[in-house]
Amino acid sequence: MNRDLDAARDLVVDLAVRAGRLQMERRDTLKMGAPKAHANDVVSDVDIASERLIVDAILAAWPDDTIQAEEGHGRSGGSGWMWVVDPLDGTRNYVSRTGPWSVCIALYQGEQPRMAVVHDPAGNETFSAVDGGGAFLNGQPMSVSSGPPLAESLVGVSFQPNPKTKERTGKLIRELLPVVGDIRRIPAALNLVYQAAGRLDGGVALDTNLWDIAAGALIAREAGVTLGGHGPDFSTELTIGAAPALWDALAERVRAAA
Incomplete structure (x- = not known):
């Protein structure tokens, strides 16, 4: 079944x-719920209300579609x-007012990502892409950075804050920080779209869920970011992104440590 992806976007x-x-x-009035998978996996009533708003509207337009959503809808x-x-990638940042967060929505046809949107409410920025149509920020085309040398690169790091993944991430950072220009810890979706916009030269995400990276990965790919994992395909276990000129150097270091 064909679908107008530009209209869907x-x-x-x-x-x-x-x-x-x-x-x-x-x-200012949010209420926290019980933690989910672990003590640092927090959720608020705003996460749930945001997801309900999105899912209800999608089903009104496309009632026969499948929906995979973080908060259970x-x-x-x-x-x-x-x-x-x-509906809210970066809840800990949102509730603590310590960093950015985003709304992430991706559309798949079978196993193929076809359209994606990542919206940063605080920054009033909307990143989007349609498969084969390029990547956009607030409607304007964007592209990956030129890729500086590894020692001058700015690299995003994202990870699930459970004990096992934090230990894995600590090892990665110990290996990575001395050889790159600097790192930024950032939610996974924004990590990927900041690479698409050329703000980050590369990035790593560890032990994410599909909803954390699905939208950002398509936008990054459409902007020219090279993506992979332990092999040529990225996964929720390991996602590496980089400007093409930086890819080999960054991927080698990350794979050796992660």
């Missing part, structure tokens, strides 16, 4: 902006299309 951009506006408006469908939704 326009609708999803509006949805992501609406969810982001809700998050800004309710930040997923469902099966028979259309062959799947939405992957993270």
Whole structure:
């Protein structure tokens, strides 16, 4: 079944902006829920309300689609299309007011990502891509950095803050920090779209979920970022991204440590 992906992107951009506006408006009155997988895996009532807003609108437009969503509003469908939704990637930053967060929505046809939107509510920035159509920031084309030498590069690091992954990330940072220009810890979706915009020269994400990286990965790829993992394909266990000129040097270091 064919679908107008540009029209879908326009609708999803509006949805992501609406969810982001809700998050800004309710930040002072949010209520925390019980932690999910571990003590640092936090969730608020705003996460849940944002996901409900997004999922309800998607199902109103495409009632037969599958939805995979972080906060439990997923469902099966028979259309062959799947939405992957993270309504608030970076909840710890959001609730503690210590950094950025984003709204992430991706559309798959079978196993192929076809359209993606990542919206930064605080920065009023919307990153988007359609498969084969390039990557955009607030409607303007964007592209990857030229790729400085490894020793001058700025690299994003993202990871799930459970005990096992924190230990793994500590080893990676010990190996990586002395050989790169500097690192930034940042939620996975923004890590990827900042690479797409040329703000980061490369990035690493460890032990994510699909909803953390699905949207950002398509946007990064469309901007010219090289993506991979322990092999040529990236995964939720290990995602490496870099400007093409930096890829070999960064990937070698990350694979040896991660």
